[in-house]
Amino acid sequence: MNTGRKRILITGAAGFLGSHLCDRFIKDDYHVIAMDNLITGRLKNIEHLFRLENFEFYHHDVCKFIHVPGNLDYILHFASPASPIDYLKIPIQTLKVGSLGIHNCLGLARVKHARVLIASTSEIYGDPTVHPQTEDYWGNVNPVGPRGVYDEAKRFQEAITMAYHTFHGVETRIVRIFNTYGPRMRLNDGRVLPAFIGQALRGEDLTVFGDGSQTRSFCYVDDLVEGIVRLLHSNCADPVNIGNPDEITISQFAEEIIKLTGTTQKVIYKDLPVDDPKQRQPDITKARKLLDWEPKIDRAEGLKRTYAYFKSLTKEELYQSDHIDFEKYIVR
Structure with missing residues:
Protein backbone atom coordinates (compact mmCIF):
# COMPACT_ATOMS: atom_id res chain seq x y z
CA MET A 1 0.00 0.00 0.00
CA ASN A 2 1.34 3.40 -1.00
CA THR A 3 1.02 5.68 2.02
CA GLY A 4 2.73 8.65 0.38
CA ARG A 5 5.56 8.50 2.90
CA LYS A 6 9.07 9.30 1.78
CA ARG A 7 11.26 6.17 1.79
CA ILE A 8 14.77 6.26 3.23
CA LEU A 9 17.46 3.57 3.40
CA ILE A 10 19.82 3.83 6.40
CA THR A 11 22.90 1.60 6.35
CA GLY A 12 24.60 0.84 9.65
CA ALA A 13 21.14 1.26 11.14
CA ALA A 14 21.76 -0.86 14.24
CA GLY A 15 24.78 1.17 15.28
CA PHE A 16 24.95 4.11 17.66
CA LEU A 17 24.32 6.89 15.13
CA GLY A 18 22.30 4.80 12.69
CA SER A 19 19.75 3.82 15.31
CA HIS A 20 19.21 7.44 16.38
CA LEU A 21 18.70 8.37 12.74
CA CYS A 22 16.11 5.59 12.41
CA ASP A 23 14.26 7.08 15.39
CA ARG A 24 14.36 10.57 13.92
CA PHE A 25 13.03 9.61 10.50
CA ILE A 26 10.32 7.41 12.01
CA LYS A 27 9.32 10.40 14.12
CA ASP A 28 9.24 12.51 10.95
CA ASP A 29 6.87 9.94 9.36
CA TYR A 30 9.24 8.40 6.82
CA HIS A 31 9.22 4.77 5.76
CA VAL A 32 12.58 3.61 7.12
CA ILE A 33 14.47 0.70 5.56
CA ALA A 34 17.23 -0.24 7.98
CA MET A 35 20.25 -2.26 6.84
CA ASP A 36 23.06 -3.71 8.95
CA ASN A 37 25.26 -6.81 8.91
CA LEU A 38 25.53 -6.55 12.73
CA ILE A 39 29.32 -6.85 12.73
CA THR A 40 29.42 -3.93 15.19
CA GLY A 41 25.75 -2.91 15.35
CA ARG A 42 23.28 -4.33 17.86
CA LEU A 43 19.66 -5.26 17.22
CA LYS A 44 18.67 -4.04 20.68
CA ASN A 45 19.27 -0.49 19.41
CA ILE A 46 16.36 -0.76 16.97
CA GLU A 47 14.20 -3.59 18.35
CA HIS A 48 11.62 -1.06 19.58
CA LEU A 49 10.93 -0.16 15.93
CA PHE A 50 10.19 -3.66 14.61
CA ARG A 51 6.50 -3.48 15.47
CA LEU A 52 5.97 -0.41 13.28
CA GLU A 53 4.44 -0.76 9.82
CA ASN A 54 6.72 1.96 8.41
CA PHE A 55 9.93 0.22 9.48
CA GLU A 56 11.69 -2.76 7.94
CA PHE A 57 15.07 -4.35 8.56
CA TYR A 58 17.48 -6.01 6.14
CA HIS A 59 20.25 -8.14 7.69
CA HIS A 60 22.69 -7.48 4.87
CA ASP A 61 26.31 -6.49 4.17
CA VAL A 62 26.42 -3.32 2.05
CA CYS A 63 29.70 -4.50 0.53
CA LYS A 64 27.56 -6.96 -1.43
CA PHE A 65 25.05 -5.98 -4.09
CA ILE A 66 22.14 -4.00 -2.62
CA HIS A 67 18.59 -4.57 -3.82
CA VAL A 68 15.75 -2.55 -2.35
CA PRO A 69 12.37 -3.02 -4.08
CA GLY A 70 10.21 -0.01 -4.82
CA ASN A 71 11.01 3.66 -4.96
CA LEU A 72 13.65 5.25 -2.75
CA ASP A 73 13.95 8.93 -1.94
CA TYR A 74 17.04 9.05 0.30
CA ILE A 75 20.02 6.91 1.29
CA LEU A 76 22.11 7.55 4.42
CA HIS A 77 25.36 5.56 4.37
CA PHE A 78 26.40 5.13 7.99
CA ALA A 79 27.72 1.56 7.79
CA SER A 80 31.29 1.50 9.09
CA PRO A 81 33.28 0.51 12.13
CA ALA A 82 33.71 3.82 13.94
CA SER A 83 35.81 3.15 17.03
CA PRO A 84 39.49 2.25 17.40
CA ILE A 85 38.52 -1.10 18.94
CA ASP A 86 36.58 -1.98 15.81
CA TYR A 87 38.77 -0.77 13.00
CA LEU A 88 41.96 -2.14 14.58
CA LYS A 89 40.29 -5.56 14.90
CA ILE A 90 38.69 -5.58 11.44
CA PRO A 91 40.81 -3.36 9.20
CA ILE A 92 39.91 -5.07 5.92
CA GLN A 93 36.17 -4.81 6.55
CA THR A 94 36.66 -1.14 7.44
CA LEU A 95 38.32 -0.45 4.10
CA LYS A 96 35.72 -2.48 2.19
CA VAL A 97 32.69 -0.69 3.63
CA GLY A 98 34.33 2.63 2.75
CA SER A 99 34.94 1.53 -0.84
CA LEU A 100 32.71 -1.35 -1.99
CA GLY A 101 29.94 -0.31 0.39
CA ILE A 102 29.75 3.30 -0.71
CA HIS A 103 30.07 2.23 -4.36
CA ASN A 104 26.99 0.04 -3.99
CA CYS A 105 25.06 2.82 -2.24
CA LEU A 106 25.93 5.36 -4.92
CA GLY A 107 24.98 2.90 -7.67
CA LEU A 108 21.64 2.32 -5.97
CA ALA A 109 21.11 6.06 -5.60
CA ARG A 110 21.78 6.56 -9.30
CA VAL A 111 19.26 3.88 -10.33
CA LYS A 112 16.59 5.03 -7.86
CA HIS A 113 17.20 8.77 -8.44
CA ALA A 114 17.68 9.05 -4.67
CA ARG A 115 19.64 11.65 -2.76
CA VAL A 116 22.51 10.08 -0.79
CA LEU A 117 24.23 11.44 2.33
CA ILE A 118 27.45 9.84 3.50
CA ALA A 119 28.93 9.83 6.99
CA SER A 120 32.45 11.14 6.79
CA THR A 121 34.42 12.10 9.87
CA SER A 122 36.86 14.53 11.42
CA GLU A 123 39.40 11.71 11.07
CA ILE A 124 39.90 12.74 7.45
CA TYR A 125 41.89 15.65 8.93
CA GLY A 126 44.29 13.19 10.63
CA ASP A 127 46.56 14.79 13.23
CA PRO A 128 45.78 18.33 12.09
CA THR A 129 48.24 21.15 11.55
CA VAL A 130 45.33 23.61 11.24
CA HIS A 131 43.19 24.46 14.26
CA PRO A 132 40.24 24.57 14.43
CA GLN A 133 39.57 22.38 11.41
CA THR A 134 37.76 23.98 8.46
CA GLU A 135 36.28 22.09 5.51
CA ASP A 136 38.91 23.47 3.13
CA TYR A 137 41.75 21.88 5.15
CA TRP A 138 42.96 18.75 3.37
CA GLY A 139 44.36 16.97 6.40
CA ASN A 140 47.53 15.37 7.72
CA VAL A 141 46.92 11.62 7.48
CA ASN A 142 49.34 8.69 7.65
CA PRO A 143 47.89 6.25 5.09
CA VAL A 144 49.97 3.26 6.28
CA GLY A 145 49.61 3.73 10.05
CA PRO A 146 47.14 1.68 12.12
CA ARG A 147 44.48 4.39 11.88
CA GLY A 148 44.94 4.71 8.12
CA VAL A 149 42.38 2.00 7.38
CA TYR A 150 39.64 4.19 8.85
CA ASP A 151 40.98 7.60 7.82
CA GLU A 152 41.62 6.64 4.21
CA ALA A 153 38.34 4.73 3.89
CA LYS A 154 36.51 7.94 4.78
CA ARG A 155 38.67 10.04 2.47
CA PHE A 156 37.96 7.64 -0.41
CA GLN A 157 34.25 7.77 0.43
CA GLU A 158 34.29 11.52 -0.03
CA ALA A 159 36.20 11.26 -3.32
CA ILE A 160 33.91 8.69 -4.94
CA THR A 161 30.81 10.49 -3.68
CA MET A 162 31.92 13.73 -5.28
CA ALA A 163 32.80 11.82 -8.48
CA TYR A 164 29.27 10.41 -8.68
CA HIS A 165 27.93 13.90 -8.08
CA THR A 166 30.00 15.58 -10.78
CA PHE A 167 30.09 12.76 -13.37
CA HIS A 168 26.67 11.11 -12.97
CA GLY A 169 24.71 14.01 -11.48
CA VAL A 170 23.73 12.07 -8.36
CA GLU A 171 22.43 14.30 -5.56
CA THR A 172 24.98 13.86 -2.77
CA ARG A 173 25.66 15.29 0.68
CA ILE A 174 28.78 14.80 2.84
CA VAL A 175 28.75 15.28 6.61
CA ARG A 176 32.05 15.38 8.51
CA ILE A 177 31.16 14.17 11.98
CA PHE A 178 33.21 15.21 15.00
CA ASN A 179 33.24 13.34 18.33
CA THR A 180 29.65 12.48 19.18
CA TYR A 181 28.22 10.85 22.29
CA GLY A 182 24.97 9.75 23.87
CA PHE A 218 32.04 16.46 22.11
CA CYS A 219 28.64 16.83 20.41
CA TYR A 220 25.49 15.28 21.86
CA VAL A 221 23.81 12.86 19.48
CA ASP A 222 20.49 14.75 19.22
CA ASP A 223 22.31 17.85 18.03
CA LEU A 224 24.25 15.83 15.48
CA VAL A 225 21.10 14.20 14.12
CA GLU A 226 19.46 17.60 13.69
CA GLY A 227 22.49 18.81 11.73
CA ILE A 228 22.41 15.73 9.50
CA VAL A 229 18.71 16.18 8.74
CA ARG A 230 19.25 19.82 7.82
CA LEU A 231 22.20 18.95 5.59
CA LEU A 232 20.22 16.20 3.85
CA HIS A 233 17.52 18.71 2.90
CA SER A 234 19.97 21.48 1.96
CA ASN A 235 21.43 22.31 -1.44
CA CYS A 236 25.04 21.84 -0.32
CA ALA A 237 27.03 19.09 -2.05
CA ASP A 238 30.35 20.05 -0.45
CA PRO A 239 31.47 18.57 2.90
CA VAL A 240 30.10 20.22 6.03
CA ASN A 241 31.49 19.90 9.57
CA ILE A 242 28.90 18.95 12.17
CA GLY A 243 30.17 18.98 15.74
CA ASN A 244 30.39 20.99 18.92
CA PRO A 277 45.30 13.32 16.87
CA LYS A 278 46.48 16.00 19.31
CA GLN A 279 43.64 18.43 18.59
CA ARG A 280 40.02 18.16 17.53
CA GLN A 281 37.79 21.21 17.20
CA PRO A 282 35.35 21.82 14.36
CA ASP A 283 34.94 25.15 12.66
CA ILE A 284 31.16 25.15 12.12
CA THR A 285 30.93 28.50 10.32
CA LYS A 286 29.58 26.78 7.19
CA ALA A 287 26.92 24.83 9.14
CA ARG A 288 25.78 28.00 10.88
CA LYS A 289 25.55 29.92 7.61
CA LEU A 290 24.11 27.27 5.26
CA LEU A 291 22.02 25.17 7.66
CA ASP A 292 21.23 27.66 10.42
CA TRP A 293 22.56 24.94 12.74
CA GLU A 294 24.61 24.91 15.90
CA PRO A 295 24.57 22.59 18.92
CA LYS A 296 21.98 23.33 21.61
CA ILE A 297 22.76 20.77 24.32
Missing part, protein backbone atom coordinates in the same frame (compact mmCIF):
# COMPACT_ATOMS: atom_id res chain seq x y z
CA PRO A 183 22.84 6.71 24.73
CA ARG A 184 23.51 3.46 22.81
CA MET A 185 27.26 3.90 22.59
CA ARG A 186 29.02 0.62 23.34
CA LEU A 187 30.54 0.98 26.78
CA ASN A 188 33.93 -0.53 25.96
CA ASP A 189 34.42 0.39 22.32
CA GLY A 190 37.68 2.28 22.82
CA ARG A 191 36.32 5.82 22.54
CA VAL A 192 37.23 8.13 25.36
CA LEU A 193 33.80 8.97 26.79
CA PRO A 194 32.37 5.45 27.20
CA ALA A 195 35.81 4.23 28.27
CA PHE A 196 35.96 6.76 31.13
CA ILE A 197 32.36 6.15 32.26
CA GLY A 198 32.80 2.38 32.07
CA GLN A 199 35.95 2.53 34.17
CA ALA A 200 34.23 4.75 36.72
CA LEU A 201 31.21 2.43 36.98
CA ARG A 202 33.45 -0.60 37.44
CA GLY A 203 35.58 1.15 40.06
CA GLU A 204 38.68 1.19 37.87
CA ASP A 205 41.21 3.98 37.43
CA LEU A 206 40.54 6.22 34.42
CA THR A 207 43.13 5.68 31.69
CA VAL A 208 44.43 8.70 29.77
CA PHE A 209 46.68 7.99 26.80
CA GLY A 210 49.40 10.61 26.40
CA ASP A 211 49.86 13.50 28.82
CA GLY A 212 46.19 14.50 28.66
CA SER A 213 46.84 17.80 26.88
CA GLN A 214 45.29 16.56 23.62
CA THR A 215 41.84 18.00 22.98
CA ARG A 216 38.43 16.78 21.82
CA SER A 217 35.11 18.51 21.16
CA PRO A 245 33.26 23.52 18.96
CA ASP A 246 33.42 23.51 22.79
CA GLU A 247 36.97 22.14 23.11
CA ILE A 248 38.32 20.42 26.24
CA THR A 249 41.55 18.59 27.10
CA ILE A 250 41.36 14.89 27.86
CA SER A 251 42.68 15.49 31.39
CA GLN A 252 39.96 18.07 32.04
CA PHE A 253 37.39 15.69 30.60
CA ALA A 254 38.54 12.89 32.90
CA GLU A 255 38.00 15.20 35.87
CA GLU A 256 34.49 16.00 34.61
CA ILE A 257 33.68 12.28 34.47
CA ILE A 258 35.05 11.76 38.00
CA LYS A 259 32.82 14.56 39.26
CA LEU A 260 29.80 13.29 37.30
CA THR A 261 30.09 9.69 38.48
CA GLY A 262 31.33 10.36 42.01
CA THR A 263 34.07 7.78 41.60
CA THR A 264 37.02 7.84 44.00
CA GLN A 265 39.34 6.35 41.41
CA LYS A 266 42.35 8.26 40.09
CA VAL A 267 43.58 9.08 36.61
CA ILE A 268 46.50 7.05 35.27
CA TYR A 269 48.54 7.92 32.21
CA LYS A 270 49.84 5.63 29.45
CA ASP A 271 51.78 6.26 26.25
CA LEU A 272 49.92 7.74 23.29
CA PRO A 273 49.01 5.38 20.40
CA VAL A 274 50.45 5.96 16.92
CA ASP A 275 48.94 8.88 14.96
CA ASP A 276 46.45 9.76 17.70
CA ASP A 298 25.75 21.65 26.49
CA ARG A 299 28.17 19.02 27.72
CA ALA A 300 26.87 19.01 31.31
CA GLU A 301 23.33 18.14 30.18
CA GLY A 302 24.50 15.68 27.53
CA LEU A 303 26.76 13.86 29.98
CA LYS A 304 23.93 13.66 32.51
CA ARG A 305 21.69 11.93 29.96
CA THR A 306 24.47 9.63 28.77
CA TYR A 307 25.48 8.63 32.29
CA ALA A 308 21.86 7.77 33.11
CA TYR A 309 21.85 5.40 30.12
CA PHE A 310 25.09 3.70 31.12
CA LYS A 311 23.91 3.30 34.71
CA SER A 312 20.88 1.39 33.41
CA LEU A 313 23.04 -1.33 31.84
CA THR A 314 23.12 -4.81 33.35
CA LYS A 315 26.17 -6.06 35.21
CA GLU A 316 26.89 -8.39 32.28
CA GLU A 317 26.88 -5.46 29.86
CA LEU A 318 29.00 -3.38 32.21
CA TYR A 319 31.75 -5.98 32.31
CA GLN A 320 31.50 -7.14 28.70
CA SER A 321 34.90 -6.59 27.15
CA ASP A 322 35.70 -5.27 23.67
CA HIS A 323 39.35 -5.05 24.77
CA ILE A 324 42.15 -4.60 22.31
CA ASP A 325 45.81 -4.36 23.24
CA PHE A 326 46.65 -0.75 22.43
CA GLU A 327 50.25 -1.47 23.49
CA LYS A 328 50.78 -2.73 19.92
CA TYR A 329 50.04 0.77 18.64
CA ILE A 330 52.19 2.85 21.00
CA VAL A 331 54.98 5.10 19.73
CA ARG A 332 58.26 3.88 21.20
